[in-house]
Amino acid sequence: MMKKFGFLMFFCASTFFNTLNAQADCILGVGITNDSIISDVFQLNEMQNEKLRSFSAELKYRNDLLNIELKNVKNRHPQSNVTELRQLADKYKNVMDSMSRVQSMIDKRMLSLFNSKQYELYRALCKEAARSPFIVVPAVYTDSVNN
Numbered sequence: 001m002m003k004k005f006g007f008l009m010f011f012c013a014s015t016f017f018n019t020l021n022a023q024a025d026c027i028l029g030v031g032i033t034n035d036s037i038i039s040d041v042f043q044l045n046e047m048q049n050e051k052l053r054s055f056s057a058e059l060k061y062r063n064d065l066l067n068i069e070l071k072n073v074k075n076r077h078p079q080s081n082v083t084e085l086r087q088l089a090d091k092y093k094n095v096m097d098s099m100s101r102v103q104s105m106i107d108k109r110m111l112s113l114f115n116s117k118q119y120e121l122y123r124a125l126c127k128e129a130a131r132s133p134f135i136v137v138p139a140v141y142t143d144s145v146n147n
Contacts, residue, residue, distance in 0.1 A: 026131030028107040028122065031059030036112075042118045045141075051113055059106045063099060070095050104134070111136045 028038065035052050038044070046053060073095065077088045111134055113124065119138040126133040 008016055019020040023130060025104060026122075026126035026129060026133045027103055028108045028110055028134075030110050031058045031063070031103070041135040042114065042121060046119075048110075048113050052110060055110055057108045059102060066099050066102070108134050108136055112139065114138050115141055 030052065031036065033054055035049075038052060039049055039059045042048075070092065073088065073091045077091065079088060111119065114122065114136075116138040119136070123133045
């Protein structure tokens, strides 16, 4: 019995420390951060600025739909006992996870348009913030290739 308890305590402690050491994703913040700030920090070219505006609008549209879904979940789901509240919490969490996935998808699309210098700046900022950067392959633009 003591061995099982000791193993359980070891497992819980190791899980706790792994959670503490795990770094969160380093979001770029398209649609959250003002487009002009992202544009200025990363010195985006005109095509990148157009895409940034488009991605920001897409994120807003998708999040508006998900916010409507959140309201519907809250307003339509019974909340009279603990089981129903847990189910409500699970549904709420699923929608919030969807919002997070959409943010990650949009940010990755934008990051894939970065050239290598822009992407390295993003990685450096993530390191400073102790966040895990999204891994993408930076774009190569003909105007930035040395002859």
